[in-house]
Amino acid sequence: MGGTDYFVGGVAALVTGPIMYFIFKRKYGGLTKNDPEYYTETYGIEGLFGILISCIRWMTAALGMLTVILVIIASRVRTQRRGG
Numbered sequence: 001m002g003g004t005d006y007f008v009g010g011v012a013a014l015v016t017g018p019i020m021y022f023i024f025k026r027k028y029g030g031l032t033k034n035d036p037e038y039y040t041e042t043y044g045i046e047g048l049f050g051i052l053i054s055c056i057r058w059m060t061a062a063l064g065m066l067t068v069i070l071v072i073i074a075s076r077v078r079t080q081r082r083g084g
Contacts, residue, residue: 008070009067012066
């Protein structure tokens with residue numbers, strides 16, 4: 001579609017990302033808010049790699065689902081243009 005799908009996906013991520021961050025931050029309170037001493041002892045600089053890997057996995061899953069949704073939408077649009 002000439003990059004339109006990437007544009008729409010990027011705009012959707014930019015719009016929903018901060019909203020989801022706010023919702024999850026309110027719901028779970030963040031690591032340092034719940035127990036600051038435990039967080040610094042357990043997840044200090046050494047635990048940063050595990051946190052980053054976890055974030056990468058979640059983002060990969062989210063972008064994979066977004067890709068599937070966009071492919072389905074694109075195929076339906078293509079079918080409607082052909083008159084099917």
